[in-house]
Amino acid sequence: MSKPxxxxxxxxxxxxxxxxxxxxxxxxRSVAAxxxxxxxxxxxxxxxxxxxxxxxxxxxxxxxxxxxSATHLIDPNxxxxxxxxxxxxxAINRVPVAINQDLKAMTPNRRVLPEFLLFLVxxxxxxxxxxxxxxxxxxxxxxxxLGIRVTLPPPPVQERIVQMLQKSxxxxxKRKRAxxxxxxILSSSFISMFGDPKQNRDSFKRxxxxxxxxxxxxxxxxRDLRGYKTIQAPYLRVANVQDGFLDLxxxxxxxxxxxxxxxxxxxxxxxxxxxxxxxxxxxRGCVWRNQxxxxxxxxxxxxxxTDREQLAPExxxxxxxxxxxxxxxxxxxxxxxxxxxxxxxQVKAFPVPRPPIELQAKFVSAVEQWVEASxxxxxxxxxxxxxxxxxxxxxxxxxxxxxxxKANGEAIDAQTHLYNRLPQLLLLALVQHAIxxxxxxxxxxxxxxxxxxxxLQMEGSGRRRFYEFVxxxxxxxxxxxxxxxxxLKKEGLIAxxxxxxxxxxxxxxxxxxxADALLINLPEDLRDDVATVLENYGxxxxxxxxxxxxxxxxxxxxxxxxxA
Numbered sequence: 412m413s414k415p416x417x418x419x420x421x422x423x424x425x426x427x428x429x430x431x432x433x434x435x436x437x438x439x440r441s442v443a444a445x446x447x448x449x450x451x452x453x454x455x456x457x458x459x460x461x462x463x464x465x466x467x468x469x470x471x472x473x474x475x476x477x478x479x480s481a482t483h484l485i486d487p488n489x490x491x492x493x494x495x496x497x498x499x500x501x502a503i504n505r506v507p508v509a510i511n512q513d514l515k516a517m518t519p520n521r522r523v524l525p526e527f528l529l530f531l532v533x534x535x536x537x538x539x540x541x542x543x544x545x546x547x548x549x550x551x552x553x554x555x556x557l558g559i560r561v562t563l564p565p566p567p568v569q570e571r572i573v574q575m576l577q578k579s580x581x582x583x584x585k586r587k588r589a590x591x592x593x594x595x596i597l598s599s600s601f602i603s604m605f606g607d608p609k610q611n612r613d614s615f616k617r618x619x620x621x622x623x624x625x626x627x628x629x630x631x632x633x634r635d636l637r638g639y640k641t642i643q644a645p646y647l648r649v650a651n652v653q654d655g656f657l658d659l660x661x662x663x664x665x666x667x668x669x670x671x672x673x674x675x676x677x678x679x680x681x682x683x684x685x686x687x688x689x690x691x692x693x694x695r696g697c698v699w700r701n702q703x704x705x706x707x708x709x710x711x712x713x714x715x716x717t718d719r720e721q722l723a724p725e726x727x728x729x730x731x732x733x734x735x736x737x738x739x740x741x742x743x744x745x746x747x748x749x750x751x752x753x754x755x756x757q758v759k760a761f762p763v764p765r766p767p768i769e770l771q772a773k774f775v776s777a778v779e780q781w782v783e784a785s786x787x788x789x790x791x792x793x794x795x796x797x798x799x800x801x802x803x804x805x806x807x808x809x810x811x812x813x814x815x816x817k818a819n820g821e822a823i824d825a826q827t828h829l830y831n832r833l834p835q836l837l838l839l840a841l842v843q844h845a846i847x848x849x850x851x852x853x854x855x856x857x858x859x860x861x862x863x864x865x866x867l868q869m870e871g872s873g874r875r876r877f878y879e880f881v882x883x884x885x886x887x888x889x890x891x892x893x894x895x896x897x898x899l900k901k902e903g904l905i906a907x908x909x910x911x912x913x914x915x916x917x918x919x920x921x922x923x924x925x926a927d928a929l930l931i932n933l934p935e936d937l938r939d940d941v942a943t944v945l946e947n948y949g950x951x952x953x954x955x956x957x958x959x960x961x962x963x964x965x966x967x968x969x970x971x972x973x974x975a
Contacts, residue, residue, distance in 0.1 A: 417809070418816065420816070424561060425557060426531070426558070426559045427557035428563075431517065431879060434483070434510075434553075435482045435512050436511065437482070438472055438479060439480070448474065450471060451467045451471055451509070452468050452476075453465060454511045454514070455493050458493055458497060458500040458501070462584070463501070464505055466506060467506065474965035477969075483509065484509055484964075484967070486518055486869070486880070487507055487869065488503060488519070489516045489517060490503055490525065490528050491503070491515075492517065497513070498549055499540060503529050524569045527572065530806075531807065534561075567830070572811070576806060579802050580799055582798075587792055591656075593785050593788055597778060597781050598732050600729075600774075600781070604770075604774050604777070605770075608735040609735040614766075615765055615766045616765060618765050620715070620727075620761040620762075623717060623718055623721050624715045626713055626755055629646070630665065630707055631709075632665060632709060636667075646675075647707075649685050649686070652685050653697070656789055657699070658792065659702055660796030676706070677701070677707065679699065680716075682714075683696055683715075684712065686710075686713060687744075693737065693752075693753065694737060694753065715758070722763065723771040726775065729774070739762070740761070743757045835898055836929065837864070839904055842855055844941055844945045854919045857892075864877070864889070865889070867944045870943075871944070878891050884971060884972045885973065886957060886968060
C-alpha cells in the first residue's frame, strides 16, 4: 500500500511527538471534603458531542484530592480525549481542570497549536476506534494512541487551517443551537396544552407505555456472521439520537443478515429512544420520518411503535422531553462510570398520561409548522456537519492550503522562523520589562522569571504553549527556560551570574538597544500579555510572588520545599 502524499514542509509525526499525555483518576468518594474545591473535575459526561470547548465541569475537587489520587491538574489549552468510555469525544479545556480515569489529556508542545492538535485528534477518531480493546467497556491503550500517525504543517499553515475549521465549526454549532431552541419552543407548547405531567398527576389517566406501543431493541453490533450470507445496511447509533432531534450528519453501515432488515427496519412515525448515555440525556427520544431508506437501529436504541388509535407519536416524543419523563428514567436507571442506562422492562413500565386522541391530534396539528421548521433546521445541521467533516479532511491533508502555501512560501518560512523564536523573545521581553520596572536594581532572578513566564502562559490571551511547566521545588518549573536563556546569553542579549549574597542566578541586560531591535518582531498580543503580567505581579518581591502563585495554582505546590 503506497504512502499518502505529504505536502512540502509538512512532516509525518506520531501523536507522542506533539505533547505530553496525562491520565486521570477518581479521588476517594469516602472523603467528602475532596469534592468541595474549586478545581473542575471533568468526566466523560462533561464532553458534549460536537462541542469542542470545556469551561468547567459538573463536579469540583480540592488540590488535596489531586495530591491523594491518580488525577492531575491539566493546564488550559490541553486536548482532553475520551479513551475508555465515549471513545472519540475530544475537547479543549479553557481553564485548569482535573480529569477522571476514562479520560486522558495531551498538553501540546511548541510544535503544534492546541486547536490544531484538537482537530488532528478528532480526525483520528477512526484510528482510536480501530485500536480499541475490551469486551464490556472499550478502551484504547496509551501506546496505541500515542503511536497514531498524523501530518504536521508549519505553524503559520496550522494557524490558517485552524481559522478555516473554526469558522466552519461555528456555523455548525449555531445551527445546532437553533435546533435546540426550536425544541424548547415545542416543549413549552406541550405544557401549555396538556399541563405539566410532573405537577398535574390527575389530569389524564396513566398507562404503562408497553400497553400503548410495541417496544423493541435493535441489531447487535459485532456478531460473528462468518459463513452466512450478509448485506450492508445503514443503521442509527446512540450518537444519532439527540434530545428531541436526530443528528444524521454521520450515518454508518453495519453488516447484517438479510432478514435483519425486515426485523429492525424503521417505519415512519417510530419513536427512537436511547438505552443509555449521560444521565441528563437518558430516555431522550424523537420521531423517525423515513429520512433514510431501509434504515435499521442498533441495540442501544429502542424503537417504540405506538398504537396510533391511542397514542400519537408526536405527543409521546414531546412527553419524553419533559422533566417528568427525565426524572422517571433517571430514578430507575442503572449507573456506572458516570453513565446511566435503562432496559426494555423499565421503558415499557413508563407511566404515560394519555389525553383523548382527539386532543392529541390537535396538538399534532398545532405543531406541524414547528415540525417543518425543525426538519429544515435538521437538514441544515446535517449539511453544515458534512461540510465541516469534508473541509477537515481536505485541510488536514494539505489540499485546501496547497495554492496558498505555494504563493506565500517565503512569508511562511519567515513566519515559521518567528514562531520558533517566540519563546526566547518572550523571555527577553519579560526580562526587559521587569528590569525597567526595577530601575536601579537592574537585574532579575531566574525564579522570578520562571513565575512570570508561568503566569503569562496560564493567564495570557495567547493559545500557543511555550513551556511545559511541572510542580517542582519552588512551584511551577520548566526546564526549557534554562536552554532558552543559554541561547540568549550566547547572543549577548542577556548576562547570567550567580550572586554571592544569596547564591541566586541573576539576569541582567547588557545591551537594551539590541533587545529593543529584536522585540519589534514580538506579536502585539504577546506584548500586551507581558505588560499585563508585569503590571499585575511585577511589583511583588520574591516571597510574595511565590505565595501568590501558590495560592492561585495550589496543584503546582505538590513537590515544593516551602509548601508549608
